[in-house]
Amino acid sequence: MTMVYEDHDDEPASDIPVRRIRFTINGAKKIAEVEPRLLLSHLIRRGAGLTGTHMGCDTTNCGACTVLVDGAPVKSCTMLAVQADGHAIETVEGLATASELHPLQEGFKAEHGLQCGFCTPGMMMAAKALLARKPDPTEEDVRWALSGNLCRCTGYQNIVKSVLWAAAKMRGEA
Amino acid sequence: MYPSRFRYEAPHSLTEAIGLLHDGGDGAKVLAGGQSLVPLMKLRFASPELVVDINNVPGLGYHRADPDGTLRIGALCRHVDLERSELLPASQPLMAAAAPVIADPIVRNRGTLVGSLCHADPQGDWASVVLALGGSVVAQGPAGRRAIAVKDFVLGPFENALAPDEIAIEAVIPAAVGTRAGGYLKLERRVGDFATVGVAVSVETGPDGAVNRAGIALTGVGGSTIAATEAARAITGQPLSADTIARAADLTVAAARPRSDHRGSADYKRNMVRVFTQRILAGAAGHQERAA
Numbered sequence: 079m080t081m082v083y084e085d086h087d088d089e090p091a092s093d094i095p096v097r098r099i100r101f102t103i104n105g106a107k108k109i110a111e112v113e114p115r116l117l118l119s120h121l122i123r124r125g126a127g128l129t130g131t132h133m134g135c136d137t138t139n140c141g142a143c144t145v146l147v148d149g150a151p152v153k154s155c156t157m158l159a160v161q162a163d164g165h166a167i168e169t170v171e172g173l174a175t176a177s178e179l180h181p182l183q184e185g186f187k188a189e190h191g192l193q194c195g196f197c198t199p200g201m202m203m204a205a206k207a208l209l210a211r212k213p214d215p216t217e218e219d220v221r222w223a224l225s226g227n228l229c230r231c232t233g234y235q236n237i238v239k240s241v242l243w244a245a246a247k248m249r250g251e252a
Numbered sequence: 253m254y255p256s257r258f259r260y261e262a263p264h265s266l267t268e269a270i271g272l273l274h275d276g277g278d279g280a281k282v283l284a285g286g287q288s289l290v291p292l293m294k295l296r297f298a299s300p301e302l303v304v305d306i307n308n309v310p311g312l313g314y315h316r317a318d319p320d321g322t323l324r325i326g327a328l329c330r331h332v333d334l335e336r337s338e339l340l341p342a343s344q345p346l347m348a349a350a351a352p353v354i355a356d357p358i359v360r361n362r363g364t365l366v367g368s369l370c371h372a373d374p375q376g377d378w379a380s381v382v383l384a385l386g387g388s389v390v391a392q393g394p395a396g397r398r399a400i401a402v403k404d405f406v407l408g409p410f411e412n413a414l415a416p417d418e419i420a421i422e423a424v425i426p427a428a429v430g431t432r433a434g435g436y437l438k439l440e441r442r443v444g445d446f447a448t449v450g451v452a453v454s455v456e457t458g459p460d461g462a463v464n465r466a467g468i469a470l471t472g473v474g475g476s477t478i479a480a481t482e483a484a485r486a487i488t489g490q491p492l493s494a495d496t497i498a499r500a501a502d503l504t505v506a507a508a509r510p511r512s513d514h515r516g517s518a519d520y521k522r523n524m525v526r527v528f529t530q531r532i533l534a535g536a537a538g539h540q541e542r543a544a
Contacts, residue, residue: 087257095259114260114303117294136253138291139444141358150332150361156290157362158283160260161305204358225443226356 081112081125099163103128104172112159118152119143121159122169130170130199134228141227144200145169151204153226170199173206181247182206182240191240193231200227205241213249217242255293262305266392266419269304274394274417276302282419283307284327287355287363288371312421317343321427327367327420331360343432344425345539346454350381350436356444366420372406375446379406379477381436384452384467387425393418409476429464430456433536437528438471441515447472448515451504451528455536461491468500468529473521474509483507483529492537501529 098111103126110125122131122145134142136155143154146168173180182202185191192198201224208215208223215223220241221234229237263269273280279301283289292298306312312328317339325334334340334351341348354360354368354377368378369389382402389405391398391414402423405413414420434454438447450471456464466487468480483503490496510521 094257097260114258115255115293117254117290136294138287138359141356144358151358152362153358155294156287156359158260158286158290158303158305160262161286161307163262223357226358 081110081116081121083113097160097163099160101162101165101167103167104169105166110159114158114160116159117155118145118147118157118159118162118167119154121162122154122167125159128169128171132196132199134196134200139228140197140200141204142197142200144203144227146203146207149207149210151207151226168203168206170202173202180206181244182209184247185240185242185244186237189236189239189243191232191237197227197229197231201229201237201241205244208241209245209248213245215242215245253294255290256296256299258293258300259302260305261302262308264308264310266306266309266421269306269309269419270392270394270417272302272304273419276304276416278416280304280416282370284367285330285363286367287359288367288373306419315339318427323347323425323427325365325423325425327364327422329364329366331355331363331365332357334365335360343428345432346381346385346434346436346452347425349434350377350438350452353377353436353438353440359444366423369402369405369423370412370414370420372408372410372412373446374409374474374476375450375472376477377436377438377447377450377452377471380450380452380469380471382423382425383469383477383479384434384454385425386465386467387423389420390422390424391415391418392421397421399424403479406477428456430458432456433539435532435535437532439524439528446515449473449510449521449524449528451525451532453529453532453536455487455492455533457492457536462489463487463492466500468504470504470508470525472510472515473525478507478509480504480507487533492533497530497533497537500533501526504529 132142134140138156144151145154220238281300283303283305312326314326315329331354365378368376388399388401436452438450452469454467466484468483470478483500487500505526508525510518512518
């Protein structure tokens with residue numbers, strides 16, 4: 079996979095630094111050639127074509143671009159794509175299987191955890207990491223874990239309920 | 253937003269990293285957590301020609317206590333490591349209080365304490381915490397290692413004392429003289445915002461209840477991190493009584509240099525400095541009574 083860039087400069091092509099990286103997205107092995115200044119969010123959206131990862135503020139505030147890097151939530155607009163070399167990336171597209179939604183997705187549906195849906199992929203990825211670490215979280219745990227993700231629609235109430243719903247389902251209680 | 257074009261190296265040893273920095277001169281920059289540097293590069297406030305990513309350098313992710321109680325925090329120790337630390341709550345109440353309120357939980361997965369000190373943002377929380385604890389930064393360069401006290405390390409807003417070919421490899425917190433108490437209180441409009449006001453207090457008390465050593469430092473109420481040295485001096489050698497606490501709070505307020513802005517008026521911020529200083533010191537006094 080090779081990225082295609084807008085060309086605004088006039089230096090010789092041979093002077094442009096490019097690195098070859100190897101990583102996985104949602105379990106699939108990938109190779110890419112990237113300029114070091116390419117952001118991870120752009121590698122995911124434009125390079126891999128996985129547009130479920132949203133870019134909101136582009137300034138490390140909103141958390142819409144949250145993906146998992148080796149299982150830990152990271153704001154993908156604030157990590158260089160070259161830094162993904164040798165690492166495992168998970169995006170919202172990796173949650174569902176061909177036939178089944180992930181419990182988090184079911185939870186957001188059951189508890190009306192989204193309105194416009196823009197923040198939802200980031201919310202789900204942050205929540206996935208929480209549930210992996212803490213399968214039986216309190217409401218406070220959920221609010222704490224999602225405090226780096228902004229939602230401008232829901233007032234968060236139903237997002238918190240959705241995550242708690244998913245936690246119960248994943249524990250086999252729902 | 254894209255950063256401007258740069259060369260990228262990800263060395264596997266400190267020696268290699270220092271060599272790259274040496275060759276890169278003023279145009280080179282170290283990348284650790286990247287939670288301040290990458291946004292600055294995207295906004296083109298920083299445009300390094302060479303980025304030396306130290307994330308592949310092994311053995312820098314630690315935080316550990318020496319047998320004498322000195323705490324060492326490696327350059328790749330993330331905020332989240334300190335937030336979930338089993339070591340800090342008992343021996344480092346101020347650091348344990350600060351770790352969960354740095355930035356937001358996602359940023360804490362990447363950002364580092366040492367990087368935060370290097371970034372030297374006047375609104376950064378860790379600089380106040382480490383300043384109150386009398387900590388230092390260990391820098392490694394071609395000529396070897398040197399320790400720099402944090403009060404001398406942060407030269408000004410976004411300016412540190414490192415030479416272009418030095419890497420800050422660890423932060424060091426000296427062992428307590430007696431029992432350490434204290435805390436960090438931060439007023440923020442929402443999680444992830446910069447501090448409207450942050451107050452870091454550390455007191456070390458002997459068996460008689462008198463304060464052996466104290467440090468008070470302020471975030472967000474001046475052009476740089478402020479050490480309230482007069483306030484710390486006023487409680488040193490004294491028991492933590494209502495009178496000494498009130499006096500220390502007065503002197504801490506006097507050290508603050510807040511400006512009115514969208515986060516609040518200068519008077520409001522001064523008042524919050526007073527409230528937070530009193531609250532942490534009263535908590536420390538209570539901790540002392542329970543221990544006695």
